[in-house]
Amino acid sequence: MASGSLERCHFSTLYRFLSRAIWEPDALSKKLVLLLVEMIDSKEIEISVDDTLCHRTGARFFGAGMHHDGASSSRGGINGPSPCFAFGHNWVVMAIKLPLPWGERRAIAIPVLFRLYRSKKLCPEEKYSKRTELAREMLELMRATVPRQKRLILAGDSEYACQTLLKDLPSGIDFVGPIHKRAALHGPVKKYRGKGRPRKKGAREASPEERFGRKGGKWKRAKVWIYGRTVTLEFKVFTTHWTKALGDRPIKLILTRDPSGRLADRAYFTTDLRASVRTTLERMAGRWLIEVSFRDLKQLFGMGDAQNGWGRGIGPREKTPGADPLGTKGEHAIRRTAPLAGFVYAIVVITYIKMDRADSDVAEARKAAPWHTSKSTPSVVNMLAALRRDLLARRLSPHPEDRSARAKILRLLPWDLMAAA
Numbered sequence: 001m002a003s004g005s006l007e008r009c010h011f012s013t014l015y016r017f018l019s020r021a022i023w024e025p026d027a028l029s030k031k032l033v034l035l036l037v038e039m040i041d042s043k044e045i046e047i048s049v050d051d052t053l054c055h056r057t058g059a060r061f062f063g064a065g066m067h068h069d070g071a072s073s074s075r076g077g078i079n080g081p082s083p084c085f086a087f088g089h090n091w092v093v094m095a096i097k098l099p100l101p102w103g104e105r106r107a108i109a110i111p112v113l114f115r116l117y118r119s120k121k122l123c124p125e126e127k128y129s130k131r132t133e134l135a136r137e138m139l140e141l142m143r144a145t146v147p148r149q150k151r152l153i154l155a156g157d158s159e160y161a162c163q164t165l166l167k168d169l170p171s172g173i174d175f176v177g178p179i180h181k182r183a184a185l186h187g188p189v190k191k192y193r194g195k196g197r198p199r200k201k202g203a204r205e206a207s208p209e210e211r212f213g214r215k216g217g218k219w220k221r222a223k224v225w226i227y228g229r230t231v232t233l234e235f236k237v238f239t240t241h242w243t244k245a246l247g248d249r250p251i252k253l254i255l256t257r258d259p260s261g262r263l264a265d266r267a268y269f270t271t272d273l274r275a276s277v278r279t280t281l282e283r284m285a286g287r288w289l290i291e292v293s294f295r296d297l298k299q300l301f302g303m304g305d306a307q308n309g310w311g312r313g314i315g316p317r318e319k320t321p322g323a324d325p326l327g328t329k330g331e332h333a334i335r336r337t338a339p340l341a342g343f344v345y346a347i348v349v350i351t352y353i354k355m356d357r358a359d360s361d362v363a364e365a366r367k368a369a370p371w372h373t374s375k376s377t378p379s380v381v382n383m384l385a386a387l388r389r390d391l392l393a394r395r396l397s398p399h400p401e402d403r404s405a406r407a408k409i410l411r412l413l414p415w416d417l418m419a420a421a
Contacts, residue, residue: 015308018333018340025339026141029112032346033145036096036110039350045146046097048109048155048287049135051117052294054304054338055088061309062330064089065119088304090117091338092131094138095290098349102358102377105225108349109289111297111342113138116335132164143170153272155287161269163245174272176283179253181209181267185240189248201243208267211238211255219257224278226285234259235277242269254280296345296380303341309334345380352383361386 037045053071056064064087072084095109115134118127129137135156143152152173156165161177169175187202206214219234234257242251251269254277258264270280297303309330358378365382366375378386 015333018308018336019330020332023336025114025336025343028343029114029141029339030145032110032112032343033096033142035350036098036112036346037146037150039098039353040096043149044151044153046153046155046283046286047094047142048097048290049092049094049138049160050157050287050290050294051090051092051131051159052298053086053088053090054298054306055086056304057087060330061089062334063116063118063122065122067117067119089334089338090119090131091115092117092134092138093290093294093342094135094142095293097286097289100377101353101356106377107286107289108380109293110346110349111290111293112346113141114339114342116338130164132160132162135160136165139165139173140170143173148172153283155283157287161245166245166271167247169246169249169271174270174275176270176272176275176280177268177287178284179208179242179267179269181212182207183242184244185253186243188241188250202241205240208253208255211236211253212257212265212267221259222278224281224285226282227288232259233257233281237277239273246271252280256281293345297341300380300384301341301345303338306337306341308337348383348387349380352378352386355386357386 053067053069058064066085066087067090069084069086072086074082092115093111094113095111097107098110100106100108115129115138117129117131117134120128139152139154146152150172154173154175156175156177158178158180161175161179166175185205185207187205189199189202192198217236219236221232221234223230223232236255238253238255239250240253241248249271250273251271252273252275254268254270256266256268268280268284270283272280275283298305361378361382362375365378366372369375
């Protein structure tokens with residue numbers, strides 16, 4: 001649409017492309033994954049998984065329901081935690097961490113795989129899958145797509161640090177995430193002596209909460225780059241087994257403490273026993289990049305503003321009793337629109353990286369907003385504005401007599417206008 005290629009077609013062509021055309025989002029996802037892997041020099045590919053809610057209004061949208069709204073909920077206050085729920089589509093997303101060339105520690109999360117989660121109440125029993133089951137499905141697809149010589153490092157929050165996702169992990173995959181402070185930990189299983197039933201668990205060991213309460217043991221210190229700055233943390237490291245989630249696979253348990261006492265004690269674990277504490281914590285902090293991508297997808301690429309996928313003309317008599325009363329009307333459009341927004345997001349970032357114009361665009365942005373004295377790298381807003389300017393330039397007259405007017409138009413176009421187009 002931005003390039004003007006759809007001007008000769010009716011606007012409904014795009015709607016039909018999403019609802020009736022023969023194409024699968026996973027096929028595009030595989031191509032995108034391979035393209036991103038080629039851009040990453042490391043033998044380790046860091047990926048993350050999380051879910052996000054796209055608000056919708058109306059009773060005729062396929063797959064929509066009431067879901068927990070983490071952005072509107074609060075953890076504390078006068079009346080304690082206040083969870084909020086909202087109506088819409090809940091998407092489970094897997095993203096690849098792509099290092100950016102204009103900063104040693106700069107990176108961005110590129111969403112590559114999408115799955116629509118449907119609540120158990122509004123989904124037929126044979127079609128229902130938990131969010132963690134959808135995440136496991138995407139993880140196996142990712143492992144089958146990425147070359148075997150590349151190792152996958154998956155980061156997830158507490159919801160995805162569970163046995164559904166982690167049990168019998170495929171080879172070449174490691175996980176890093178938080179662990180519950182009361183998790184049941186065990187030692188290694190002793191060698192079977194040939195008497196009775198072989199043990200499935202080793203001796204019970206102290207939980208993370210009990211280890212925090214122990215007075216013995218010295219806390220070590222390390223400087224870690226997390227969330228855009230270097231911080232000093234105290235830590236303790238243990239090798240143990242979380243049998244319920246990972247079976248007999250050992251894990252590295254890391255307990256962290258803020259020396260200033262402002263932040264609460266936290267416990268993390270990883271299946272990569274060779275990784276250092278600094279590397280593990282930085283991988284865990286890198287999970288936040290997917291949250292930034294969710295914000296950009298909704299605010300800049302319209303992921304939550306789609307106006308398709310609703311069942312038109314469905315009356316009370318056409319609804320069926322039980323779960324899934326609207327059938328499959330609008331299903332194709334719903335399952336394709338959000339992934340398409342993610343693909344456009346990826347194309348914008350990849351194209352901008354290959355254009356190699358970050359320095360000039362940052363200079364232009366600082367000139368337009370001189371109060372941003374600390375701005376040194378382009379944001380997704382700058383990337384989108386630069387590509388829109390280039391698309392607009394190609395639509396202007398290429399006639400030699402119009403070159404001066406063409407250059408003047410592009411020079412006078414404000415960056416903020418292009419970003420908000």
